[in-house]
Amino acid sequence: MKVIQRFIELGEGFADIYELIELTRANQHRLSHLIAFHTEIKGRQVTSIALVLTPSGDGKFQPIYISREGIPHPEHQPSQRYALFQNVADELGKTIIQMDVKPSILFPEIDLYYQHLIAILRLNHYIAPLQ
Template sequence: MIQRFIEIGEGYSDIYELIEIARANKHRLSHLAAFHTSINNREMTSLAVILKPTDPGEFQPLYICREGIPNPKSVPNKRYDLFEDAAKEMNKEIIQLTVKPSAIFNEKELYYQYLIGILRLNHFIAPLY
């Protein structure tokens, strides 16, 4: 099984694309997630759409808008509200996780491996076979 994050931006106008990915793949939608972190004393959030693995191929995409949206608990914002509305529309709850910021990792890929590890440990995605 290959599980890979696909970054589509930081969540400005690309939040609309993230929501469209979820709607267009409603039959494959596994989870919606919000990863909360602190960057330079600013509370930020990454939003993600986690799809079920392909069959055949066993590829599981995890689409993400990385650290570009203010944490809605600190600063209520329309972009998070849109994601929340989409979750309600698709009868999904948003997984809320507090994570380390990507800047502390030497490479973005290491950050994504860290997130995949957290998702696996919490049984939101399948373990590595």
């Protein structure tokens, strides 16, 4: 059975982060990982935060919700948006996986960037390998 793993992009504002937090709480029974992807864009250290859920009931779709590259890197500049993400991780007893990745601007299409991230997640065994 082939599992489709797909990024679902939310925005980077507070409303989007609150939505990501609510998705995390509402789906805690499917919560697989919380991930912070760190990168540098034009001299700025930024972070994407992501929620990885286990495949849905029929097992054929695995969503990865992401707020892409809009949050300051938490080690360089404190951010209330990242603090909200950390708070939900603490609340649910999860550790945020920290990863340094290439920025999306290096890819000609956003889909290629997400394929790159999926490959990294597969290689690190955070999501199932390609079947």
